[in-house]
Amino acid sequence: MEEKLPTFESVFSIDCLIFGFEAGELKILLIERNEEPFKGWYALPGYIVKQDESLDDAADRILYELTGLRDLQMKQFHTFGEVNRHPQGRVITVGYYALIRINGQKELRPISQYARQAVWHPVNSLPKLAFDHTEIFKNGFSKIRRRLNHQPIAFDLLPEKFTLTQLQGLYEAILNKKLDKRNFRKKMLSYGFLKELVEKQKGVSYRAAKLYKFDRRKYAKIFQNELTAE
């Protein structure tokens, strides 16, 4: 079967690593492929860059065509160029990522025939992925874990107003380990970039928890000057 596939001499592609957080679980967006090779397999949303589009434009177009999601402000995280990474020839792929709120209103709806469906999948139980996509996932996930230490990326995954329990759940999901509640809260509040709201959690039968907002401006101020001795 693979013998009949066209081969490429040198091709650029994009692969997208889209993280979302839902019901205490960190998830990643996958497509079920509709075409050979790897028909029926899960893969990261990814495809070939056109001659007349920039990498950033290609990333937006490809994600939209394969999942129905758009305007995510994805960023590059790494470019993968091992010689034999693709069965059809030399394909160098640029990895893009985004962290988003999973929102019931954002329906996943592939436009391209290349994807049979797009689904959110928990990162803790990923199926085997096509090509070298497991490796791409691991590379991106470890970078995002490291960025969590010095960039406010985690807040992109939470609703605008959140409880400290939700924030801790997100950190635990990304770091894949339990954190001590008291230490976590103390440390998080000590930074000064969480803004306590007057409004409290609604629709809960137990004692309503405090709600917080993330203060992006304060965050930037604190972390900008970290080591610059100002």
Added chain:
Amino acid sequence: MEEKLPTFESVFSIDCLIFGFEAGELKILLIERNEEPFKGWYALPGYIVKQDESLDDAADRILYELTGLRDLQMKQFHTFGEVNRHPQGRVITVGYYALIRINGQKELRPISQYARQAVWHPVNSLPKLAFDHTEIFKNGFSKIRRRLNHQPIAFDLLPEKFTLTQLQGLYEAILNKKLDKRNFRKKMLSYGFLKELVEKQKGVSYRAAKLYKFDRRKYAKIFQNELTAE
């Protein structure tokens, strides 16, 4: 002249951003190009990736052929894929960087005919560069400035044993501004990753300054746990 040049349909290249620090100045490694287009111009060391080599291998080979330097453990920082960035066709280039000690023994000696010479050039007075290399430089330099806040990259530019004056000079060169001496020292020493040596500065007529070493282990320990609330 340019009309006669071959054009590419889709090609991958590598461009290298190599920073060094010498006599209080931050420098970057440039080549003088020997070929059209841009003959006689300065450019970042860069060339086309071969079909049978990985991106990392290509980066090492290309830097070596154009400058004589090798084994620098370069890392990717960004991939540039604007449609019209190269006059000969669609060339997507992967930017690699390294920060190294400028060492008198490491002679710059291009092997490839493509470079007439390789030179260290102060970042504060860069000449106009070929292609979009000024943009690539700016992108990489701003990333490195940001990384300076949370990664020990600055220490790769200093000798193994250094004075606090040297360290401050390096920070000032990278950030391109004067820093307050007292605050800088206080802050740097407060982190706990500078190890004071018994040995003092030698060969100076004034009072010999203390020498320090960078404690990579301690650094990792401190910054790993920054926000992870452990």
